[in-house]
Amino acid sequence: KAGVTQTPRYLIKTRGQQVTLSCSPISGHRSVSWYQQTPGQGLQFLFEYFSETQRNKGNFPGRFSGRQFSNSRSEMNVSTLELGDSALYLCASSLYGEDEQFFGPGTRLTVL
Amino acid sequence: GQQLNQSPQSMFIQEGEDVSMNCTSSSIFNTWLWYKQDPGEGPVLLIALYKAGELTSNGRLTAQFGITRKDSFLNISASIPSDVGIYFCAGNRDDKIIFGKGTRLHILP
Numbered sequence: 001k002a003g004v005t006q007t008p009r010y011l012i013k014t015r016g017q018q019v020t021l022s023c024s025p026i027s028g029h030r031s032v033s034w035y036q037q038t039p040g041q042g043l044q045f046l047f048e049y050f051s052e053t054q055r056n057k058g059n060f061p062g063r064f065s066g067r068q069f070s071n072s073r074s075e076m077n078v079s080t081l082e083l084g085d086s087a088l089y090l091c092a093s094s095l096y097g098e099d100e101q102f103f104g105p106g107t108r109l110t111v112l
Numbered sequence: 113g114q115q116l117n118q119s120p121q122s123m124f125i126q127e128g129e130d131v132s133m134n135c136t137s138s139s140i141f142n143t144w145l146w147y148k149q150d151p152g153e154g155p156v157l158l159i160a161l162y163k164a165g166e167l168t169s170n171g172r173l174t175a176q177f178g179i180t181r182k183d184s185f186l187n188i189s190a191s192i193p194s195d196v197g198i199y200f201c202a203g204n205r206d207d208k209i210i211f212g213k214g215t216r217l218h219i220l221p
Contacts, residue, residue, distance in 0.1 A: 004154070006154075033209070042200075042211060042212075042214055043200065043214075045210075045211075090154050090155070092154075097207060099143070099204075100145060100157055101202075103154030103155045105154050106153070108152075
């Protein structure tokens with residue numbers, strides 16, 4: 001089985017721009033979770049999607065949004081980028097969400 | 113809110129030594145997971161624990177789900193250079209997975 005894939009792997013943007021990141025889960029997995037990872041804060045939970053519905057949400061501003069498609073692929077969007085949004089964005093998939101999560105390689109976002 | 117306290121934050125050891133790290137919480141968890149992350153990559157699942165008291169091994173790695181369901185530990189025996197990385201614990205409850213802040217393992221030459 002192919003693992004979780006994320007595109008792009010690297011991204012450089014400037015403040016004020018917006019960005020869309022993509023995640024394809026392991027085949028058959030219906031839950032996709034997104035995390036922001038920075039050196040100082042560790043893994044911070046953004047949101048989780050299950051069957052095209054946002055099921056859980058972390059404490060991030062509304063500039064961070066996501067969606068999930070019928071094939072379970074998910075996208076994450078960040079609008080009006082700030083310098084502090086520079087981070088590794090990881091997505092993880094699991095069968096139902098409460099079980100083992102498998103991570104993708106991440107998208108490294110740099111905001112200049 | 114729910115928090116996982118992972119310790120130590122970092123470790124410096126000699127190759128061949130055994131390693132021990134743990135996670136504790138004031139909350140009860142239904143599942144404990146241990147991950148390892150290499151630089152520039154996503155975390156990789158090492159061991160999953162589902163029952164209180166469960167002791168599970170994966171090669172040189174051994175992890176246990178604490179009896180109180182509020183803690184877990186991970187041991188690595190006879191460390192080798194490729195063990196270098198960040199180890200994360202994660203606990204699952206109320207349909208949410210919470211991560212510890214990680215233990216960074218360094219192996220001295």
